[in-house]
Amino acid sequence: MTSLLIAGGQVLRSDMTVSQADILIDQDSGLIKKIGSDLTAENTLQAANSLVTPGFVNGHSHVPMVLLRGCADDKPLDRWLEEDIWPAESTMTADDVHTGAKLGLLEMIKSGTTGFADMYFHVPEIVAAVDQAGVRALLGHGVVTTGKDADKSLADVEKSLEFAQEYDGAADGRISTAFMPHSLVTVGSEYLEEFVPRVREAGIPIHYHANETLNEVTPIVNDHGIRPLDYAADHGMLEPQDFVAHGVHVDEHEMTLLAEAGTSVIHCPASNMKLASGMAPIQRLMDAGVTVGLGTDGAASNNDLSLLDEGRDAAMLGKIAANDASAVPAETVVQMMTQGSASALGFHSGVIEEGEPADLAVIDLEKPHLTPRNDLVSHLAYSAAGSDVKHTICDGQILMRDREVLTFEEESIVKQAQQTASSLVSRVSG
Numbered sequence: 466m467t468s469l470l471i472a473g474g475q476v477l478r479s480d481m482t483v484s485q486a487d488i489l490i491d492q493d494s495g496l497i498k499k500i501g502s503d504l505t506a507e508n509t510l511q512a513a514n515s516l517v518t519p520g521f522v523n524g525h526s527h528v529p530m531v532l533l534r535g536c537a538d539d540k541p542l543d544r545w546l547e548e549d550i551w552p553a554e555s556t557m558t559a560d561d562v563h564t565g566a567k568l569g570l571l572e573m574i575k576s577g578t579t580g581f582a583d584m585y586f587h588v589p590e591i592v593a594a595v596d597q598a599g600v601r602a603l604l605g606h607g608v609v610t611t612g613k614d615a616d617k618s619l620a621d622v623e624k625s626l627e628f629a630q631e632y633d634g635a636a637d638g639r640i641s642t643a644f645m646p647h648s649l650v651t652v653g654s655e656y657l658e659e660f661v662p663r664v665r666e667a668g669i670p671i672h673y674h675a676n677e678t679l680n681e682v683t684p685i686v687n688d689h690g691i692r693p694l695d696y697a698a699d700h701g702m703l704e705p706q707d708f709v710a711h712g713v714h715v716d717e718h719e720m721t722l723l724a725e726a727g728t729s730v731i732h733c734p735a736s737n738m739k740l741a742s743g744m745a746p747i748q749r750l751m752d753a754g755v756t757v758g759l760g761t762d763g764a765a766s767n768n769d770l771s772l773l774d775e776g777r778d779a780a781m782l783g784k785i786a787a788n789d790a791s792a793v794p795a796e797t798v799v800q801m802m803t804q805g806s807a808s809a810l811g812f813h814s815g816v817i818e819e820g821e822p823a824d825l826a827v828i829d830l831e832k833p834h835l836t837p838r839n840d841l842v843s844h845l846a847y848s849a850a851g852s853d854v855k856h857t858i859c860d861g862q863i864l865m866r867d868r869e870v871l872t873f874e875e876e877s878i879v880k881q882a883q884q885t886a887s888s889l890v891s892r893v894s895g
């Protein structure tokens with residue numbers, strides 16, 4: 466057995482308690498073998514004066530959109546997509562997506578993220594980047610049929626199903642897949658009626674944007690006389706393995722529907738604030754029994770991919786939304802960015818326990834803004850930043866040591882991404 470020891474850190478356990486311990490990892494299986502004291506291994510990562518947490522899981526993103534960071538600020542969702550984002554994306558090549566994915570993965574590894582879900586296009590290029598990066602991912606081809614003719618629409622939906630079937634288990638099992646209609650209003654019901662039964666037959670999960678803005682809710686209520694999540698349930702898209710992004714404008718009935726169906730919600734507070742989409746009722750969703758994870762959405766509506774930033778946003782916005790300072794407390798936020806997202810995505814990661822995957826982030830506590838160390842769960846939710854992450858480990862392998870990413874050449878990726886983004890922007894602006 467090739468083994469790795471994470472030595473001398475303060476370890477955050479699944480019950481949210483913190484205590485000093487060594488973690489022994491079997492690097493062949495990628496699993497945590499033992500948590501204790503005086504353990505030895507072939508390789509060691511020092512974690513003294515550090516907090517060892519489960520690697521963060523980004524439950525909803527469009528990672529290659531890092532190339533569009535800062536290109537389209539200060540607009541609401543529909544105008545942002547139609548005036549800026551979709552025209553830019555229509556010129557993106559497979560190579561562009563590959564470059565964007567590598568840049569985004571670099572940013573995620575550097576901020577302690579070890580797993581994520583992603584909806585985009587040219588997804589085989591994202592698979593290649595994930596394979597090289599060493600993280601865990603649930604990937605899917607995002608389908609939009611509005612504005613397309615029937616042949617193109619059908620081809621897009623087929624592509625999403627085919628991708629999910631072909632790539633499940635790729636990258637030595639670190640990649641899983643889902644069928645990903647973009648939203649309930651951007652994919653025609655005839656396509657959902659035809660494809661969802663095939664998706665179900667193949668045992669594939671479904672992920673989509675739901676109830677993000679009122680502009681998504683009103684047309685469904687007007688055209689069908691039902692709430693969007695009733696519409697989703699009627700189309701067979703509300704199952705325990707499914708997860709929806711945003712869930713901002715959900716009413717009491719839809720909260721119950723989600724809880725009874727076992728469908729998870731990925732909360733994206735930064736994107737919801739930046740696009741002024743609204744405040745998701747996160748505390749009420751959790752009180753109703755819904756599993757809630759945390760996601761950044763794309764970097765053009767955030768504008769970063771750090772889950773530590775997102776956690777702070779979730780806590781702050783959750784309190785304002787509930788008009789209650791005790792809503793969405795620190796422990797809940799930390800659970801959302803680890804166990805909540807992992808459970809939504811069907812990952813076994815998200816906890817530090819023997820026999821579980823060794824997906825970890827080691828946070829350097831020797832920082833003025835993390836002093837004094839009164840409450841490390843509070844620090845994770847309110848004070849720590851992505852740049853405090855010292856080591857990142859996924860599947861038992863070291864992806865970043867002492868802030869040096871080992872699976873990517875950081876300097877060349879940043880340079881290439883800058884060139885790709887400049888060319889993309891000049892193509893769009895003519």
Ligand SMILES: CSC[C@H]1O[C@@H](n2cnc3c(O)ncnc32)[C@H](O)[C@@H]1O
Nearest residue numbers: 527550584585586607608647674763
């Ligand atoms: C067809 S691939 C995915 C598609 O989604 C777009 N997107 C990015 N952020 C959001 C959001 O918050 N709501 C809806 N759609 C979003 C992205 O630009 C891609 O076109």
Ligand SMILES: [Zn+2]
Nearest residue numbers: 674710762763
């Ligand atoms: Zn999104």
